[in-house]
Amino acid sequence: MKNMAVLSLAMRSLWARKITAILTVVSIAAAVLLFVAVENLRQGARTSFERTISDTDVIVGARSSPINLVLYSVFQIGDPTNNVTWETYEEIKARRDVAWVVPITLGDSHRGFRVVGTTPDYFKHYKFADSQSLSFREGQVFTDLFDVVLGAQVARELDYELNSKITLAHGLGGTSFVNHDNLPFTVTGILSPTGTPVDRSVFVSLGAIEAIHMGWRSGTPTPMSRLNTPDQLREKKLTPENVTAMLVGATSRVRSLGLQRDLNTYEAEPLQAVIPGVALSQLWNVMSVVERALALVSGFVIAVGLIGILTSILTSLNERRREMAILRAMGARGQHIIGLLVSEAALLAFIGSALGLTILYGVLWVFRPLLEARFSISALRLWPGQFDIGVVIFVTVSAAVLGLIPALIALKRSLSDGLTIRV
Amino acid sequence: MNLPYQNSNLMSTDSVLTLTDLQFGYSLGPNLIDIPHFEIKAGESVFLRGPSGSGKSTLLGLIGGVLTPQSGKISICGKELTEISSGQRDKIRADHLGIIFQQFNLLPYIGVIQNCILPCRFSASRRNRALRSSHSVEAEAEALTSGLGLTDEDLKRKVGELSVGQQQRVAVARALIGGPDLIIADEPTSALDHDNRDRFIELLNQSREKFGSSLLFVSHDQTLASHFDRAVSLTELNQRVAA
Numbered sequence: 001m002k003n004m005a006v007l008s009l010a011m012r013s014l015w016a017r018k019i020t021a022i023l024t025v026v027s028i029a030a031a032v033l034l035f036v037a038v039e040n041l042r043q044g045a046r047t048s049f050e051r052t053i054s055d056t057d058v059i060v061g062a063r064s065s066p067i068n069l070v071l072y073s074v075f076q077i078g079d080p081t082n083n084v085t086w087e088t089y090e091e092i093k094a095r096r097d098v099a100w101v102v103p104i105t106l107g108d109s110h111r112g113f114r115v116v117g118t119t120p121d122y123f124k125h126y127k128f129a130d131s132q133s134l135s136f137r138e139g140q141v142f143t144d145l146f147d148v149v150l151g152a153q154v155a156r157e158l159d160y161e162l163n164s165k166i167t168l169a170h171g172l173g174g175t176s177f178v179n180h181d182n183l184p185f186t187v188t189g190i191l192s193p194t195g196t197p198v199d200r201s202v203f204v205s206l207g208a209i210e211a212i213h214m215g216w217r218s219g220t221p222t223p224m225s226r227l228n229t230p231d232q233l234r235e236k237k238l239t240p241e242n243v244t245a246m247l248v249g250a251t252s253r254v255r256s257l258g259l260q261r262d263l264n265t266y267e268a269e270p271l272q273a274v275i276p277g278v279a280l281s282q283l284w285n286v287m288s289v290v291e292r293a294l295a296l297v298s299g300f301v302i303a304v305g306l307i308g309i310l311t312s313i314l315t316s317l318n319e320r321r322r323e324m325a326i327l328r329a330m331g332a333r334g335q336h337i338i339g340l341l342v343s344e345a346a347l348l349a350f351i352g353s354a355l356g357l358t359i360l361y362g363v364l365w366v367f368r369p370l371l372e373a374r375f376s377i378s379a380l381r382l383w384p385g386q387f388d389i390g391v392v393i394f395v396t397v398s399a400a401v402l403g404l405i406p407a408l409i410a411l412k413r414s415l416s417d418g419l420t421i422r423v
Numbered sequence: 424m425n426l427p428y429q430n431s432n433l434m435s436t437d438s439v440l441t442l443t444d445l446q447f448g449y450s451l452g453p454n455l456i457d458i459p460h461f462e463i464k465a466g467e468s469v470f471l472r473g474p475s476g477s478g479k480s481t482l483l484g485l486i487g488g489v490l491t492p493q494s495g496k497i498s499i500c501g502k503e504l505t506e507i508s509s510g511q512r513d514k515i516r517a518d519h520l521g522i523i524f525q526q527f528n529l530l531p532y533i534g535v536i537q538n539c540i541l542p543c544r545f546s547a548s549r550r551n552r553a554l555r556s557s558h559s560v561e562a563e564a565e566a567l568t569s570g571l572g573l574t575d576e577d578l579k580r581k582v583g584e585l586s587v588g589q590q591q592r593v594a595v596a597r598a599l600i601g602g603p604d605l606i607i608a609d610e611p612t613s614a615l616d617h618d619n620r621d622r623f624i625e626l627l628n629q630s631r632e633k634f635g636s637s638l639l640f641v642s643h644d645q646t647l648a649s650h651f652d653r654a655v656s657l658t659e660l661n662q663r664v665a666a
Contacts (some may be wrong), residue, residue: 005544009533016532245574322527327523328489331517331545332598333510418484421521 007347014344017316021348024312028352031305032395034387035298040360042291044380049284051198053247053276055127057256057293060263060320061245063270067286070279073104073245073363075115076197078104079172085241088269092248095118097255100125103243108168108180113154115168115202116241117209125151125249128196138162139189141204145234148185152193160187168204168212170219182226183233210238217396252263276306304397309348309399313341313406317413324414337414338407345403346396353392357384366393382423438462438498439519439637440486445495445609447485455481456492457663461655463605468628469639470648479641482657483609486639487520490513500604517546521598521636523627525610528594529582536578539564539597545614549601561599567596571626587614588623595627600635610642624650 015335053074060342062068062082071078093101102125105117116122120141122214123134139162142149150160160166164187185204193199211233215225250256256275263273323335333338364371371380438464447456455478473479484490485497488504497504499519504512517642521542527637530537540560543550550560557563568578571592577585585593593610598606608627612620624640625649631638641649648654 012532013530278547323530326524326528326530327541328513329487329516329522331513331520333513333545335510336545348521366566373438418489419487419607420480420483 006336007343010340010343010347013320013340014347016187020312020316024309025349025352025355027308028305028349028395029307029356029359031298031301032353032356032391035302036357036391037360038294038298039387040381041306042294045291046284048195050280052280053126055131055249056247056252057250058248058260058273058277059245059264059276060248060271060273061278063272066272066274066279067283069245069272070276072106073247074197074276076200079102080221080244083244084271085269086239086241086243087244088266088271089243091268092246095259097251097259098248099225099251101238102126102247103206104245104247105206105240105242106244107172108170108209108212109172110166110168110388111117111158111202112156113151114172115201115209117203117204117206118205122203122247124143125247126198126200128194132194132199134194135192137192138192142188142203142208144186144188145205145207145211145238146183146185146230147188148208149189149191149205150187151191151199151201153199153202154202155190162190168202169214171298178221183212183230206237206240206243210235210240214238220246234291242417245366259263262295265378271343277365284304305352306395306398310402310405310408312348313345313403314409317406317410319412320410321417324417325417328414334411334414337411338404341407341410342403343399343407346400349399350392350396351397357388357392437465437501439465440501440639441496441498442486442494443498445485445492445497447481447490447492454626454663456485456661458482458495458660459662461660463637463639465604466632467585467634467639467653468631468651469642470642470651471657472641472645472648472652472654473662474567474640474643475658478661478663479609479657482661483607483641487518487522514546517542518548518618519604521600521606521610523591523594523598523606523611524589526590526640527595529590531582533582533594534578535580535582536561536564536570536584538593539568539600541597542603544598546601549603551601553601556626563600564596567630568593570630571596588619591615591623592626594606595623595630599630599634599636602637606631606636606637606638607641610641610643611642612638613645620647621650651660 028213057294059069059073061080062072064081068078068081072080089101090105092098100117100121102122104122108115109119114340123141127133128184137152139149148166154160165184166187167179167181170180185208211228213225214233215222248259250259260273260275261302263271277292327336327340361382361384369383424632440461442458442461444454445458446454448454449598471479479664481490484501485492488497488509497507499515502514502515507515529535530541540563543553543560553560553563557566565578569575573589573592573596577589582593589605591614594611598608606627611627612623615623628638628650638651640647
């Protein structure tokens with residue numbers, strides 16, 4: 001008997017028990033969908049995480065932990081511990097192994113989005129993904145003291161356009177009681193989406209940060225602060241005393257290690273210099289605990305699905321004793337009985353896992369326009385890849401191996417039953 | 424089905440089944456089967472009267488090659504079952520035996536014709552013999568079932584929608600397809616009423632004679648014995664010491 005014949009009998013037999021079969025297939029589909037979706041999200045998260053910053057050789061800030069520095073300077077998470085003096089910035093900038101320095105000043109926000117005070121060089125040197133530069137969807141970089149550039153998500157969520165007027169709030173929280181509402185800013189540029197924290201940032205010049213804090217003492221405004229009109233402030237030469245962090249580009253990649261060492265042992269003030277790639281992978285390792293927990297849980301869901309197949313076949317064996325006796329009497333060999341039950345298990349698993357993949361990628365495909373509008377390049381895979389096919393094969397083969405259990409039981413029974421049909 | 428094909432050209436003096444000094448018992452239990460000698464010749468129909476508990480099922484399991492005896496010989500068309508592997512015994516069963524059960528003969532999830540051609544799926548020789556008289560095994564199954572009085576309408580129905588009598592006739596067609604040497608019928612009439620019973624046995628006898636197949640008909644009902652060439656009582660045949 002050809003193997004196809006066993007397979008076709010297995011399919012017909014399954015179809016005769018379609019309610020159980022469909023439920024089993026659905027449970028496998030759900031398990032595989034979950035597992036593959038978790039893996040896809042994990043990969044997507046990791047990819048978009050690694051794409052966050054590129055071409056910056058060293059990030060410099062006040063001494064704290066490397067992870068903390070990367071979190072607040074790149075990811076807009078957590079609070080800077082201290083500032084770096086402007087003199088240090090100038091000295092680093094003057095070093096022979098330094099090609100460029102972009103200073104960053106944090107501490108203000110706009111409706112929950114963080115304000116980054118920086119120089120126009122930021123838009124030239126900040127790179128993400130594979131050395132991709134920031135680009136302006138509309139408008140251009142700030143030129144006036146009260147110009148502001150918005151990240152894509154800020155503009156989208158708050159519904160801002162060019163020339164919208166916005167005011168900044170002091171502090172990093174969503175609700176601030178101290179506002180800089182006497183000095184409104186004008187939107188002059190909106191960035192294209194990047195899929196990085198840049199999308200959630202509000203950019204102003206370093207001078208603007210100085211201007212809005214003019215007359216402030218230790219984080220609170222004094223009556224002096226309201227004395228200056230925007231035009232008066234424009235007249236002033238606003239050089240900051242401090243910056244929060246710096247993105248530094250070395251003249252060559254090989255020099256970045258020496259540069260990092262020099263800055264970590266900087267004598268004038270305690271600095272922390274990190275190489276973004278190293279810090280990012282440290283940070284990812286912290287998060288990988290969650291990642292592993294997720295993978296473990298979804299792996300267990302697959303195991304439960306496989307046990308479901310086993311249960312459904314084992315339960316069916318009693319009512320199929322007659323079926324096995326008939327097949328044996330017609331000349332079916334032991335291997336046919338085994339083949340029938342093993343291929344039944346494999347079929348359930350294969351159809352289930354293929355269905356799971358189809359549903360997952362179908363949904364991703366339907367929502368593709370939405371995903372692509374949000375992130376310039378979606379980090380999620382939209383088509384099944386090698387991993388997914390591997391999962392289908394793994395689930396199918398595991399089910400086939402588990403199918404040996406009912407198969408051997410049925411074979412043993414069919415031998416002890418002889419050629420008698422037990423009703 | 425114009426000319427029924429003959430089975431594997433056995434002479435009427437050849438035996439299709441020979442049991443010699445056959446002994447069987449489950450490992451710790453008493454002997455269930457102890458048969459010094461039993462033989463069925465080619466073309467012969469034998470009525471084996473066996474009340475329940477006489478070791479009937481065990482004997483059929485042994486002849487079918489599913490059970491192996493402790494000692495003695497089982498020979499089917501000259502082939503010694505005790506000297507070959509279980510896989511080869513399965514092949515002998517597929518090639519030489521047609522089996523009809525008491526009831527529930529058919530797989531409910533495939534059609535009537537598909538049920539009929541099952542033996543051809545497991546035995547190449549029966550498939551080839553079926554193709555000698557029809558252009559396909561399906562056509563052969565249709566010819567056989569119509570010869571047994573099933574209409575085209577019946578063939579299109581689901582197995583479960585057929586009457587018990589119709590199901591048993593499909594089982595006969597299935598047992599006969601590809602002309603096996605020996606038909607084993609295990610109480611095939613017990614679910615039929617009296618009139619249907621006699622008609623069924625006549626149909627079975629007529630059809631199997633066309634193929635030259637021998638018949639071993641097992642039943643507890645002595646009244647059926649007259650339909651067959653020879654009647655044997657299993658209780659007399661089986662010498663095992665009664666518990």
